[in-house]
Amino acid sequence: MGKLKPNTSLKRAGMVACLLLLLTTFCAPAAQAQTRLIVRDSLGLPGLNLTCLLTGCKVVTGLGDPNGQLFLITFPAVLNPVTSLLRLSLQTGILDVEVDQTVNAVPEYAFSDPSYLTDKAPASYYGATVWHGYIAQPSNQLVRTAQTQATFNVAGAGTTVAVIDTGVDPANPVLKSVLVNGYDFTTNTSGGSEMNDVQASPNLNQAQPATLDQRTVAVLDQRTVAVLDGGSYSDFGHGTMTAGIVHLVAPEAKIMPLKAFTAAGTAYDSNILRAIYYAVNNGAKVMNMSFNYTSYSPELATAIKYANSRGVISVASAGNNGEHTMVYPGGLPGVIDVASTSNLDVQSTFTNYGVPPVFMAAPGEGVVTTYPWGTYAAGWGTSFSTPFVAGTAALMLGTNGNCSSRMVPLGLANAHYIGNVNLGFGRLDTYEALASCHLL
Numbered sequence: 001m002g003k004l005k006p007n008t009s010l011k012r013a014g015m016v017a018c019l020l021l022l023l024t025t026f027c028a029p030a031a032q033a034q035t036r037l038i039v040r041d042s043l044g045l046p047g048l049n050l051t052c053l054l055t056g057c058k059v060v061t062g063l064g065d066p067n068g069q070l071f072l073i074t075f076p077a078v079l080n081p082v083t084s085l086l087r088l089s090l091q092t093g094i095l096d097v098e099v100d101q102t103v104n105a106v107p108e109y110a111f112s113d114p115s116y117l118t119d120k121a122p123a124s125y126y127g128a129t130v131w132h133g134y135i136a137q138p139s140n141q142l143v144r145t146a147q148t149q150a151t152f153n154v155a156g157a158g159t160t161v162a163v164i165d166t167g168v169d170p171a172n173p174v175l176k177s178v179l180v181n182g183y184d185f186t187t188n189t190s191g192g193s194e195m196n197d198v199q200a201s202p203n204l205n206q207a208q209p210a211t212l213d214q215r216t217v218a219v220l221d222q223r224t225v226a227v228l229d230g231g232s233y234s235d236f237g238h239g240t241m242t243a244g245i246v247h248l249v250a251p252e253a254k255i256m257p258l259k260a261f262t263a264a265g266t267a268y269d270s271n272i273l274r275a276i277y278y279a280v281n282n283g284a285k286v287m288n289m290s291f292n293y294t295s296y297s298p299e300l301a302t303a304i305k306y307a308n309s310r311g312v313i314s315v316a317s318a319g320n321n322g323e324h325t326m327v328y329p330g331g332l333p334g335v336i337d338v339a340s341t342s343n344l345d346v347q348s349t350f351t352n353y354g355v356p357p358v359f360m361a362a363p364g365e366g367v368v369t370t371y372p373w374g375t376y377a378a379g380w381g382t383s384f385s386t387p388f389v390a391g392t393a394a395l396m397l398g399t400n401g402n403c404s405s406r407m408v409p410l411g412l413a414n415a416h417y418i419g420n421v422n423l424g425f426g427r428l429d430t431y432e433a434l435a436s437c438h439l440l
Helices: 006-030 044-055 081-089 132-136 138-142 145-152 238-249 269-281 298-309 382-397 407-412 430-439
Strands: 035-041 058-062 070-075 094-099 102-104 122-125 128-131 160-165 182-184 189-191 217-219 254-259 266-268 286-289 313-317 335-341 360-363 367-371 375-379
Touching: 035 044, 035 081, 035 269, 044 058, 044 070, 044 081, 081 094, 094 298, 102 269, 122 132, 128 132, 132 138, 132 238, 132 367, 138 145, 138 360, 145 382, 145 430, 160 238, 160 269, 160 382, 238 254, 238 367, 238 382, 254 269, 266 269, 269 298, 286 382, 298 313, 313 382, 335 382, 360 382, 382 407, 382 430, 407 430
Parallel strands: 160 254, 160 286, 182 254, 286 313, 313 335, 335 360
Antiparallel strands: 035 070, 035 094, 058 070, 102 266, 122 128, 182 189, 217 375, 367 375
16 A cells, blocks of 8 residues: 555556557557456455446456456446556556457468368267268378377377367267367357357258358368358357367367357457466366467466466467467467478468477368368368367377376477478477377
8 A cells, every 4th residue: 555666666657658559559440449458456356346446447257367366347438548547557456457459360271172071981980980081181190190099098088178269069979078068258158169159050951052261161061061151250160170180189088168269260368368267277288279369468478377387288379371470379488389281291381480489380281170060171270280289288198198297398399300490399290299208
């Protein structure tokens, strides 16, 4: 309650200056919208409630940090956001404030469909019947999944992977037996299903082509996919696809669907923070994050640091801008940042690259994986490289994996070097990753 120390005053002045810039950047285009801010208050909810009485803000929800200090608040559109911010920053207990920025899912790219994408022959895979092309595809052979599973008797049992994405189809016949209860942070409901985003349902008697954003996915079984046109569905199915790749590598690992993104591929920073804290506090040992921020978020860094301290392995995509650039969470300490390679073991044209921050690469072109309504799709992008690495981490941590969380990055670094310094330790090799754990 006493006077602020000089260094504290300077810190607050700097915080206000930065936030004014951020408000100009993020809030100016939507002047009539509410101002959404992420606030850390040392006095917790009682202190923040008092602050909001004084400043006109509203506490929307806690964001799940272990100290109970992090919250999402809003100021109504009728209040000037700059004036509101200045008043808020001067209140007792306020430690940090940042704009609740909007995060976009990583864009993907599609090319002509290779022949193996139509390999629909039924095959048995850990208790489910799947397309043969799903398990025999080149990307799965390159990383030596089957050889690793057989040699080390590993399948990810005993490990849970949190997939922070658009949700997962809970009725998918390949995935439903390994799903654990997740959460939908976009609607504040239990489950984590992405099926509530769509009004359409598949018409099994209709053979018209599906048109779900052909730039990002190639829908294969067109008889069973509903037609979903428009930008609001541009990333529908993304979460089911990434979950399917985790399952391909670690078929006995549990998958926790955490829906932070809408079907349009956008998410608020606050919902991603809630998902990270939820994953860590509910038993996940690996987090798959097939998305990125282009600007640094202090609270994202704090959340990842907390995950690191609890031994959770964080795996994130490097992004698809074809640039040597830093993105987040991939660029944060302790995060395994994954670039994309082709099935010919060369750097994908679309992938971000460079060391730092890229830790390694994995196949990310024409990857066949699960899709809503029991069908399959193929994806191109670092979104689909990332779950290959997350699934391998699950193998390493699971039953017979013989790895501690500390050993996982060291094991993954035993990758297949393809002569490209831009791709960190090289292209993922699940066999070498598991072998390193058994040698240590």
